[in-house]
Amino acid sequence: MPKPDCRQLLAELSSYLEGEASPELCREIERHLAGCPNCQAVVDTLGKTISLYHTLPEEDVPDEARRRLWRVLHLDLPPR
Amino acid sequence: MTAHNGEAVDEQALIARAQQGDAQALAAIVENHQRTVYNVALRMCGNPHDAEETLQETFLSAIKALPKFEGRSQLSTWLYRIASNACLMQRRRQAAGADMTSLDDGEEERDEFDPPKYFVDWSVRPDDVLLDGELRSVMEDAIAQLPEALRIVFIWRDLEGLSTAETAEVLGISEGAVKVRLHRARLQLRELLSHYYAESRAGSRTGGPADAKA
Incomplete structure (x- = not known):
C-alpha cells in the first residue's frame, strides 16, 4: 500500500464495511477500489474476517467450574 | 408499556431483590451472565484455569458491590465492567512484573494503521468455523496475539456483540x-x-508479503 490514498482509505474501512461512512466517502472509497486491486483484496478479506469471527462459537462454562462458582458464591446450583 | 420498558422494570425488581440478599435473585443474575463472563475471560486469559478464577472474582466482587449499585447503567454493563477489570487483574498476575499495557494506554489511539502485508483474497463458507477445527484454532490463536487493549475491545464488540457505546462504558x-x-x-x-x-495453499506463495512491494 505505497500510495497515500491507500493509507487514508485503510483508516476508513471498518466504518465503510459497517455502512457508517458518509455517501461521499463511500463514493470516494469505491472509486479508489475500482482502480486498486490490493485495497479491494484488503476490503474483501477484512469483511470475511469480521464475518468469520461473528460465527466463532462460545463455550459453556464447564460443569466442574460451574459447580465451584456456585459453591464459592454460597448459592444453590440450579439444574442445567 | 413496551416490552423494553417491561424488561427494565423486571431488571429493577430483580436488582432490588438481589440487593436485599435474595438468593434466588442473585442466582438469576449469575445464571444470566456467567457464560458471557466465562467466554470473555477465557479469551482474555487464554486458559480455562485463569478464566475460572476470573469468573469467580467477577461475581464475588459484583455481589459485594451490589448494594452500592445505583442503576445508572444497565446491570450487564456494570457487571461487564467488573469482569473486564477482573480480566486485566488476572493478566497482571500472569505477567508477574512484566510490562503490561493498560486500557488507557494512549499509544493505541494513534489513528495511523500499519500497512497491510497480505493482499491475497481467500474464500470462506459460512459454516467453515463450525466444521474446520484447524481454522478455529488459528482464529483463537490470532485473538491471543492481539495486544490486550485491542483484544478486550474486539471481544466485547465483535464476539459479544456490544455496541460501541456499551463497549466504551464497559x-x-x-x-x-x-x-x-x-x-x-x-x-x-x-x-x-x-x-x-x-501458507495453507499448497505450493502457492502468491499474494504474500513478497507481492506487497508491487
Whole structure:
C-alpha cells in the first residue's frame, strides 16, 4: 500500500464495511477500489474476517467450574 | 408499556431483590451472565484455569458491590465492567512484573494503521468455523496475539456483540478509542488469517508479503 490514498482509505474501512461512512466517502472509497486491486483484496478479506469471527462459537462454562462458582458464591446450583 | 420498558422494570425488581440478599435473585443474575463472563475471560486469559478464577472474582466482587449499585447503567454493563477489570487483574498476575499495557494506554489511539502485508483474497463458507477445527484454532490463536487493549475491545464488540457505546462504558474509554482499537484489531486479525490462508495453499506463495512491494 505505497500510495497515500491507500493509507487514508485503510483508516476508513471498518466504518465503510459497517455502512457508517458518509455517501461521499463511500463514493470516494469505491472509486479508489475500482482502480486498486490490493485495497479491494484488503476490503474483501477484512469483511470475511469480521464475518468469520461473528460465527466463532462460545463455550459453556464447564460443569466442574460451574459447580465451584456456585459453591464459592454460597448459592444453590440450579439444574442445567 | 413496551416490552423494553417491561424488561427494565423486571431488571429493577430483580436488582432490588438481589440487593436485599435474595438468593434466588442473585442466582438469576449469575445464571444470566456467567457464560458471557466465562467466554470473555477465557479469551482474555487464554486458559480455562485463569478464566475460572476470573469468573469467580467477577461475581464475588459484583455481589459485594451490589448494594452500592445505583442503576445508572444497565446491570450487564456494570457487571461487564467488573469482569473486564477482573480480566486485566488476572493478566497482571500472569505477567508477574512484566510490562503490561493498560486500557488507557494512549499509544493505541494513534489513528495511523500499519500497512497491510497480505493482499491475497481467500474464500470462506459460512459454516467453515463450525466444521474446520484447524481454522478455529488459528482464529483463537490470532485473538491471543492481539495486544490486550485491542483484544478486550474486539471481544466485547465483535464476539459479544456490544455496541460501541456499551463497549466504551464497559471499558471506561471513549467511543472514538473503541472504534480505533476495534479497527486496528480487525486489521491485525485479517493479516493473521491471510497469512494462514496464503501458507495453507499448497505450493502457492502468491499474494504474500513478497507481492506487497508491487
